[in-house]
Amino acid sequence: MKPGERARVVGIRAGRGLVERLSAMGITPGVMIRFVRGSQRGPVIVDLRGGRVILGRGMAERIEVEQQGERTREA
Amino acid sequence: MxxxxxxxxxxxxxxxxxxxxxxxxxxxxxxxxxxxxxxxxxxxxxxxxxxxxxxxxxxxxxxxxxxxxxxxxxxxxxxxxxxxxxxxxxxxxxxxxxxxxxxxxxxxxxxxxxxxxxxxxxxxxxxxxxxxxxxxxxxxxxxxxxxxxxxxxxxxxxxxxxxxxxxTHRLPQRRVKYGEPLDADLDLLEKKLQGGGQGGISERWLAVKLLEGDEDTRAFLEKQRAAEILRETDHIAARLRRNYRDGPEVLIAERRYGFISGACQDAVRVSVERRHNFSDQVDAVMTHPVLGIPIFLGMMFLLFKMTFLIGDWPVTRLESLFGMLAGFIGRHWPLGEGMLKSLVLDGVIGGVGNVVVFLPNIMLLFLGISILEDSGYMARGAFVMDRLMHRMGLHGRSFIPLLIGFGCSVPAIMATRSIEGRRERLTTMFVVPLVSCSARLAVYTLIIPAFFSGRWQAPVLWVLYLIGIGFAVVLARLLRRTILRGESTEFVMELPPYRLPTLRGALFHAWRRGWYFLKKAGTLILGVSVVMWVLSAYPRPSRPQEDNPQSQGARVEQSYIGRIGHALEPVLRPMGFDWRIGTALTGAFVAKEVFIAQLGVVFAVGEYGSSAVALRRQLRDNYSPLVAVCILLFILISMPCMATVAVMRAESGSWGWALFQLGGLTLLAYGVTTVVYQVGSFLGLGT
The missing domain is CATH 3.40.50.300 (P-loop containing nucleotide triphosphate hydrolases)
Structure with missing residues (x-):
């Protein structure tokens, strides 16, 4: 994803522990996120539910998003 | 009531x-x-x-x-x-x-x-x-x-x-609505849980946690022999997974947010759409891919300077205050010369001084950290540094403790608090002493000029620091792969908007950290100080002696510390150390810089300060450069000082970790130094 783009979270490929941590930060399937910034190999910053969250690279790659009907991994 | x-x-x-x-x-x-x-x-x-x-x-x-x-x-x-x-x-x-x-x-x-x-x-x-x-x-x-x-x-x-x-014991009047089919499933589980004697825990909570797949709740119910409920739960979970693709924990989280936004839709209105504007502009610079790192390093430089440069003033004031106090009590001592006077003056007052000198650094550090944290900058710093620290097997937040370690390990270990995962936190605490603190620097600056010509002094010092950092990195990775193995706490954190920190909050935090240190580590440091003093002052010679450097030297050799030094000699031999170094090393447990004072005493040149040149000459006459290198290495790696051990115990919550660190690092130092000495001797560098 590029800065400023929006996408909908469609899935999280992670164990229960990570899923619950992400849920607590507001990341659940169905939520709209906006990519703020981040590089290809480092952590990323996203906007969601009126707040802002930093995701480590490993975490970001487990989140599947859908952009204009197109399914991709985060970032 | x-x-x-x-x-x-x-x-x-x-x-x-x-x-x-x-x-x-x-x-x-x-x-x-x-x-x-x-x-x-x-x-x-x-x-x-x-x-x-x-x-x-x-x-x-x-x-x-x-x-x-x-x-x-x-x-x-x-x-x-x-x-x-x-x-x-x-x-x-x-x-x-x-x-x-x-x-x-x-x-x-x-x-x-x-x-x-x-x-x-x-x-x-x-x-x-x-x-x-x-x-x-x-x-x-x-x-x-x-x-x-x-x-x-x-x-x-x-x-x-x-x-x-x-x-009035007023309980929440509403239930969180999960919608169908979850509500029906939860109601069913809740009914089955009723009357199971769960000791005041709400059945609804147990039902939700159970369906989320929570291990603790499951274990609790297994103990209650609620096999039927567990079977039912598995059954429901399997059905949900079939029908919804996601596990029940995902569904539950989703519905919770649904419940929240439902309530907010009715009760919250957003009139302006302009959040994050200011923060955004600042962040464009602060988290910039190129500018972010120098800004972070600049902030850290300021933090370090504030902690140790400003801290220097109260530290020296406190030291001279305690000197004056000891002098004053000494002059007005009512009970005559003897053991008690010496215990109070040298043991207790010196010991209290050993504790209090840490306070200014600790409080200034936490004042700075608190300002960085409250302003929201710390989260940006973690974002900027995450990639680099990740490669070391550490957390983005490990940077500050390691940096502060260059000043002193004690506040550095206290600064690991903000690291989230327990494993990352323990790893960072463990390797902090490998970063050369300022007390070690005092030892280096005594020894390096004694053995190396001007041109080589700076490079040797640099290499020592680098060796320390290298060991810290290797050891951190090793720990994360062995006893502290485990998935690194995946980095997810909130990015709060910037706000103005309040001075009152920061001061309060600094004060509390200082107080905590006094209470948790202070008594232990004081106790060990007194014990160390007894070891170096006893047994006393039977007849009074003149107070000159020679007799002082002889006295130390006779003291328990000197005897420990002698007893250690066979063990220290493979590293090229004799009893005098052993004695000084034992004394250095109080604080690394005591190593110099102890050497000064055993070589009978008097206390360090007036006589650094004389002491350097003695060292040069008695030891080869190879031994000097070995001393430097051993001081670098071995034996965190007693204050570090005390604060490690307080922060890790167990003696086990503190002693493991003490023993582990000392063994590592022993191994490394022995290899260096033996190989060096074999190559003929020992003469």
């Missing part, structure tokens, strides 16, 4: 919600900090009194959920579930409402009296939120008190509502 019966309020809430500020506002000076047994989590308790009733406030660790995956979450949840506080106060960041209410949905189900505080309501207003408190309170079924903790607004009202809720 008995007049002195204590009421207990548990304070829950997200990190960054302003929970600590609320806690401080409620309890003022009446606070007590400790550690929960066996974990690295801080336990904060305070109290206030309400018409003669003592009200205890327990500040639970800041968490986003009660899922109990991290130590913090476990501690918070265990407290709520097992200790049944009279009321739970959940601090909610009103300017980040939806996310903050997630924890509230979990607390609503717990079946304890609950009050929500909408903190930072001024920020929420400024961001364009209009919250209909009465309506939202009705929709969630719990009392809500708006507050601005930094300005003390809403605190009295919070006290009143919390106490009323506690006294």
């Amino acid at each position: 008995k007049p002195d019966a204590a009421l207990r309020i548990a304070l829950a809430g997200n990190p960054n919600s302003g929970k600590s500020t609320i806690f401080n506002a409620l309890t003022g000076e009446h606070q007590h900090i400790g550690n929960y047994p066996g974990v690295t989590v801080e336990r904060k308790e305070g109290w206030f009194s309400d018409a003669g009733v003592r009200v205890v406030v327990v500040d639970l660790p800041g968490t986003y959920t009660l899922a109990a995956h991290s130590e913090d979450e476990k501690v918070a949840r265990d407290y709520l579930v097992h200790e049944h506080p009279d009321v739970v106060v959940d601090v909610v960041d009103a300017s980040n409402l939806e996310r903050s209410l997630y924890l509230a949905t979990e607390l609503i189900e717990l079946g304890l009296p609950l009050v929500l505080v909408f903190n930072k309501s001024d920020l929420a207003e400024a961001a364009g939120y209009e919250i209909d408190i009465a309506k939202l309170s009705g929709l969630l079924g719990v009392p809500i008190v708006p507050a601005v903790a930094t300005k003390g607004r809403g605190i009295e009202e919070l006290r009143r509502v919390a106490l009323e809720t506690a006294r």
